[in-house]
Amino acid sequence: MKPAPRILFATIVLLAGVISSAAFAKPNPIVKQIARGTVGLEAQISHGYLPQNATTEVYATIDMRAHSVKLATRAPMNISLVIDRSQSMQGERFEQAKAASKRLVEMLDERDRLSIVSYGTDVTLEVPSMIVNPANRAKILAVVAGLQVNGWTNLSGGYQMGLAQVAAHKNGETINRVILMSDGHANQGVTSADGLAQLARAGLETGVSLSTMGFGLDYNEDLMTRMAIDGAGNYYFVEKDEALAAIFAQEVSGLSSTVARNARVIIDLARGVELLGLHGFTYRTKANSITVPLAEFHARQGKDILLKLSARTSTEELAPIVDIRLLYDDVASGKSVTVKAALRAVSTLDAALVEESVNASVIARIQQVEIAQSLKTAMSKYEAGEVEGAVAIIEEQRTKTRNARAKYDLDDASFERVDQEMSQASSNIQAAPAASSAGKRLRKENSARSYEIQKDSAKF
Incomplete structure (x- = not known):
């Protein structure tokens, strides 16, 4: 039986309304x-x-x-330890480096592979990549104990040899990492930050990451951070030689808990x-x-x-x-x-809706990264002797961050703490020449701070 015309009309109107609302939602x-x-x-x-x-x-x-x-079992590690043995490492620093290297060896076991490369003017494969079983561990420790300093700083050659050792033994199960340490400036082989970062990036493309450790106050922090960023590993500023062993332990502990x-x-x-x-x-x-x-x-x-x-x-x-x-x-x-x-x-x-839709969480992260970048830029100016310019960059960023906090109601207490850090950095820049020990320490501390903030918001 046909529906009554009125019912049919109502059905058509209802369907049209549904289609219309869907089309214009x-x-x-x-x-x-x-x-x-x-x-x-x-x-x-x-x-x-x-x-x-x-x-x-x-x-x-x-x-x-x-x-x-x-984890039922951790992933095996495939590591090359690249040790700076240039003349500037002479004395207690080199002894601490050897002690830290021994601690690293002792943290590995028969699941892992390790090679050791040393570099001065020349580059030496001290220990070719081998399984760290008890017999090999004794051999490796003996080699580390016998290392001697000499020469300049062929950092690129050391890295490339370490990379080759790891790359030759990586597989689908291993954690592949070069750990590179230095206390100075690269002055043999590839020496520019751009060139060394490019080497690290090429190594990463092969599946081998890179962590860098700069110790003392005379190494090139820009170079070491650039290599760590382009190698997707970690960067460490180690001021006190005796802290090096703990840093090695931190690095290996992180690798051993890889998920x-x-x-x-x-x-x-x-x-x-x-x-x-x-x-x-x-x-x-x-x-x-x-x-x-x-x-x-x-x-x-x-x-x-x-x-x-x-x-x-x-x-x-x-x-x-x-x-x-x-x-x-x-x-x-x-x-x-x-x-x-x-x-x-x-x-x-x-326009009002555009303004109202701003996501304050993202604005907060923008401020964090801009603070990190301003610290890095200020330290570069400070190193170049532009004290007023360095202070101006930091103070301008402090003002900009305060304004953003007020506008977007960013009430995270960490901003107050970091504002105090920046205020102290401004004071320290004006108090110490960049070439002094205090100035070198300030540059390296703030470069490391900039690095960690940009990598992980939780470090802010």
């Missing part, structure tokens, strides 16, 4: 996404709404945290979005895709990426920004894992 921005796993990911963008038909600066944060996972290997982030930029900057990590680009190699994650380790982007919107309301994939090999399960996040803004003609 306002899209919602996605300003934050969380993906869980052994290494979790939290991605955010600075603005949920963007001006329509305009180009706007947008920031994105990618916060990655490794959980503490109970994820071969980690990398792939960031795909949406149409109309361009990369203006990526802070704290080395990366490579291809078309609209950015790859950030991250090497390993040990338990409870965090790594944070800040992206500065330019986003061009159109009359379309939905404005995709980035698609993010974090890939890694899970040590516990033995499986390859991919976690994903997608961030989307919405374009609008409502």
Whole structure:
């Protein structure tokens, strides 16, 4: 039986209303996404709404945290220890370096491989890569005990030989790391920070990460931090020689608690979005895709990426920004894992809505990274003798951060503490010549502080 005309008309009107509301439903921005796993990911963008038909600066944060996972067995380590034996190491410093090296050897076992390279003017393979079983351990310790200082500082040659040893023995199960120490300036082989960073980056592309340790007050901190960043490892400033053994223990302890290997982030930029900057990590680009190699994650380790982007919107309301994939090999399960996040803004003609949609969490991270960058820039000016310029950079950043805190209600108490750190840095710059021991210490402390803030927001 046919429905009554009135009922049929009502049905058509109802369906039309459903279709109409679906067609004209306002899209919602996605300003934050969380993906869980052994290494979790939290991605955010600075603005949920963007001006329509305009180009706007947008920031994105990618916060990655490794959980503490109970492992049936830890991953085997494949390490090369590269020791500076140049003439400047003479005396107690070299004895402490040898003692620290012995401690590292004693922390390894038959699951692990170790090679030892020493460098002065020349480079020597003191111990070719070998399994650290009891018999080999005794041989390695004897070699370390017999090391002698001589020559200049062929840092690049030492690194390249250590890299070759690790690369020759890496496999799908090993944690592959070169540990490079120095107390001076590279003056043989490749000597520029750019050139050495490029070597570290090339090593990382082969699957071998790099940690650097600078000790004393006379090494080139810019060079050592650059190599650690481009090698996706760690950087340590070791002022006191007797602290070196504890630093070695910290490094090996972290490697032994690795929960994820071969980690990398792939960031795909949406149409109309361009990369203006990526802070704290080395990366490579291809078309609209950015790859950030991250090497390993040990338990409870965090790594944070800040992206500065330019986003061009159109009359379309939905404005995709980035698609993010974090890939890694899970040590516990033995499986390859991919976690994903997608961030989307919405374009609008409502200027007030744009202002109201600002994500204060991202603004806070921007301030942290800008503080880190200002410290690094100020230390460079200080080293060049530009005391007033160095102080001005720090004070301008303090003012900028205070204004941002007031505008966006950033009430994190850590900002107060860091503001005091910056105030003290300004005072210290004016009190001590850059070439003095106090000045060298100040530069290295603040360079190390800048490095750790840019790598991990939890270190702020």
